[in-house]
Amino acid sequence: MIQVEHLTKRYGPNTAVQDLSFQVAPGEILGLLGPNGAGKTTTLRVLAGFLPATEGKVQVAGFDVFEQPMEVKRRIGYLPELPPLYPEMSVEGYLGFVARLKRLPPRQVPGRIDAVLEQCSLGEVQHRLLGRLSKGYRQRVGLAQVLIHDPPVLILDEPTAGLDPRQILEVRQLIKSLGGSRTIILSTHILPEVSATCGRVVIINRGQVVAVDTPENLSRRRTGAERLLVRIDGPADQVKEALGAVPGVAAVQEEISDGVTGWQVEGPGDLGPALAREVVQRGWGLRELRPLTLSLEDIFIELTTAEPSAEGEEVAA
Amino acid sequence: MRAVANIWRRELLSLFAAAPAYVVLAVFLGLAGFFFYNILVAVVNQTFLVDFRSQQFGGPPPPIDVPSIVLRGYLGIAAQLLLFLMPLLTMSSLAEERRRGTMELLLTSPLGVGQLVLGKFLAVLAVIALMIGITFLFPLLLATYTKVEFVAVAAGYGGLLLLSGGLAALGLFVSSLTDSQVIAAVLGFGLMLLLGVIHLGGEGAQGAWGELLKQLSVFEHFQDLAKGVVDSGDVVFYLSLIALGLFLTYRSVETLRWRG
Numbered sequence: 001m002i003q004v005e006h007l008t009k010r011y012g013p014n015t016a017v018q019d020l021s022f023q024v025a026p027g028e029i030l031g032l033l034g035p036n037g038a039g040k041t042t043t044l045r046v047l048a049g050f051l052p053a054t055e056g057k058v059q060v061a062g063f064d065v066f067e068q069p070m071e072v073k074r075r076i077g078y079l080p081e082l083p084p085l086y087p088e089m090s091v092e093g094y095l096g097f098v099a100r101l102k103r104l105p106p107r108q109v110p111g112r113i114d115a116v117l118e119q120c121s122l123g124e125v126q127h128r129l130l131g132r133l134s135k136g137y138r139q140r141v142g143l144a145q146v147l148i149h150d151p152p153v154l155i156l157d158e159p160t161a162g163l164d165p166r167q168i169l170e171v172r173q174l175i176k177s178l179g180g181s182r183t184i185i186l187s188t189h190i191l192p193e194v195s196a197t198c199g200r201v202v203i204i205n206r207g208q209v210v211a212v213d214t215p216e217n218l219s220r221r222r223t224g225a226e227r228l229l230v231r232i233d234g235p236a237d238q239v240k241e242a243l244g245a246v247p248g249v250a251a252v253q254e255e256i257s258d259g260v261t262g263w264q265v266e267g268p269g270d271l272g273p274a275l276a277r278e279v280v281q282r283g284w285g286l287r288e289l290r291p292l293t294l295s296l297e298d299i300f301i302e303l304t305t306a307e308p309s310a311e312g313e314e315v316a317a
Numbered sequence: 318m319r320a321v322a323n324i325w326r327r328e329l330l331s332l333f334a335a336a337p338a339y340v341v342l343a344v345f346l347g348l349a350g351f352f353f354y355n356i357l358v359a360v361v362n363q364t365f366l367v368d369f370r371s372q373q374f375g376g377p378p379p380p381i382d383v384p385s386i387v388l389r390g391y392l393g394i395a396a397q398l399l400l401f402l403m404p405l406l407t408m409s410s411l412a413e414e415r416r417r418g419t420m421e422l423l424l425t426s427p428l429g430v431g432q433l434v435l436g437k438f439l440a441v442l443a444v445i446a447l448m449i450g451i452t453f454l455f456p457l458l459l460a461t462y463t464k465v466e467f468v469a470v471a472a473g474y475g476g477l478l479l480l481s482g483g484l485a486a487l488g489l490f491v492s493s494l495t496d497s498q499v500i501a502a503v504l505g506f507g508l509m510l511l512l513g514v515i516h517l518g519g520e521g522a523q524g525a526w527g528e529l530l531k532q533l534s535v536f537e538h539f540q541d542l543a544k545g546v547v548d549s550g551d552v553v554f555y556l557s558l559i560a561l562g563l564f565l566t567y568r569s570v571e572t573l574r575w576r577g
Binding site: 048074078084085087101102103 | 319320323326327330331334335417418419420421422423424425426427428574
């Protein structure tokens with residue numbers, strides 16, 4: 001549904017996005033994840049046809065964004081970073097304006113307004129002026145505006161920015177419920193958002209893709225070898241030695257968290273049963289034995305923290 | 318056309334709900350009434366004086382077409398008032414879209430840049446037409462006392478609308494250059510005032526240069542129209558000014574994407 005091939009966008013001498021390629025399948029929810037300034041907004045603006053790319057090809061809903069922009073624009077709903085609202089308009093009036101702007105046939109306009117008011121829980125504020133709404137409501141009006149013409153592709157730039165935790169949950173639920181029938185690409189720098197809503201993640205940093213995968217796979221893949229956390233009632237020095245001696249164990253590290261001593265055991269293959277057997281044989285108490293996966297946060301930081309030398313090269317290039 | 322109407326309607330709503338359309342309207346009407354009254358009084362006094370003299374020296378009084386003189390004077394003043402007020406009507410039209418980020422909505426919707434610019438222009442023109450239209454009460458008022466040449470008057474009012482249209486198109490262009498209303502207003506006012514007084518620079522100059530500066534003046538082309546004389550050259554001048562302003566606005570909005 002969305003195809004980005006070798007997209008590069010330069011602002012004068014600054015490269016915002018460099019050789020970016022990814023695809024979004026129909027019905028998929030893809031998260032564009034990256035630190036602030038990574039090029040997320042620029043990428044989405046190019047997808048929405050607001051900015052032209054310097055190089056590369058972008059197709060949305062089967063049409064080239066540069067060659068047939070009108071066809072693309074009919075088929076997308078785009079929520080910019082700042083919801084594009086007119087403070088002097090009422091919620092209802094604004095949605096009507098956007099509906100006509102998106103060329104919805106006049107007969108369908110009132111029905112669609114009612115539908116999105118309900119979908120985004122805006123019924124109680126429909127007559128209020130946009131300028132008087134709280135930030136949460138404004139963001140929801142922004143989402144309603146995206147949905148008004150029932151587009152097959154949604155492009156959402158930080159859809160939950162500035163919302164309180166309850167509203168964030170609501171918006172995520174809404175986005176999730178929209179997936180399946182629609183193709184959605186959303187940007188965020190909040191990691192839980194990705195695990196909560198997206199089927200797949202593209203992590204970008206400094207305008208380049210550093211990883212593409214499902215949130216689960218990303219959590220798993222960096223670990224490579226299995227890592228386990230073991231907590232044992234027993235003499236510390238002997239425990240370390242014993243664990244290190246278990247076949248397959250490559251490294252043992254002491255880890256103290258919440259005042260309880262545990263051991264991080266690392267090695268290829270399935271270590272759990274062998275470790276448990278060893279502990280039981282020695283007559284110690286086994287308090288805890290669980291696999292450790294890197295959290296998405298760890299991976300994100302690992303992926304987006306570039307080596308200083310590599311940075312220098314990037315800038316020079 | 319529907320797309321243009323959509324933009325037009327929303328722009329009018331903004332002009333009246335948020336931007337200073339009401340204030341501009343009120344100030345214009347107040348000042349227009351003030352000037353109309355004073356011009357009328359001055360001209361009527363003049364006719365008394367002329368009548369009185371002709372009675373003293375005998376002979377029939379020279380014919381004085383009071384409504385024509387009054388309305389010509391009024392239209393000249395109205396054109397200047399509009400020049401001062403126009404930047405206030407156009408300053409927000411595109412600058413605010415840029416500042417609020419709504420330009421992103423407009424440019425990612427299936428809307429042509431031409432439709433956007435035309436809708437905006439027609440909205441400003443509608444406000445001006447309302448302002449000018451209300452002052453059509455003046456000739457109607459005069460008509461209750463004396464005979465008014467309505468064809469000539471209509472030409473004068475039409476000329477005023479053309480002149481305003483030219484200024485509005487320039488104002489839109491200036492508004493598309495910045496995301497600050499204040500800058501748009503000041504730049505617009507400067508540009509319009511320059512076009513209003515540019516013929517003064519031509520007065521000392523000789524030949525083609527002086528003639529060129531004179532031809533560029535928005536007020537010079539209005540003089541005949543205010544009298545009710547429709548010269549196609551003047552009409553073409555204003556239509557060209559409108560076309561130029563709208564074209565520049567169109568290009569400016571189009572290149573916004575490249576400027577980011």
